[in-house]
Amino acid sequence: MGFRLPGKFTAKQGAEARNVPKGYLAVYVGEAQKKRFMVPISYLKSPSFQNLLIQTEEEFGFDHPMGGLTIPCTEEAFIDVTRSLNSL
Numbered sequence: 001m002g003f004r005l006p007g008k009f010t011a012k013q014g015a016e017a018r019n020v021p022k023g024y025l026a027v028y029v030g031e032a033q034k035k036r037f038m039v040p041i042s043y044l045k046s047p048s049f050q051n052l053l054i055q056t057e058e059e060f061g062f063d064h065p066m067g068g069l070t071i072p073c074t075e076e077a078f079i080d081v082t083r084s085l086n087s088l
Contacts, residue, residue: 028070029078036068039082048081 028034043049
């Protein structure tokens, strides 16, 4: 038994979704050119990552143009946040 999410879903998105390892979340980051990153779901409870999610909600709401979670910050800023989380 399964369920389907409403909305557009292309074969390419489906292939990308299957390439996300268990325990991770795919996010798109960048200003002009978006880059895909795999983020451990443990980051979701971190205050610094939650701040990024708040920025995402303020900019996009629940309508993400890439079809996945798009975080509106520079790639460098995102890497700095994730680097600090990796060192914990």
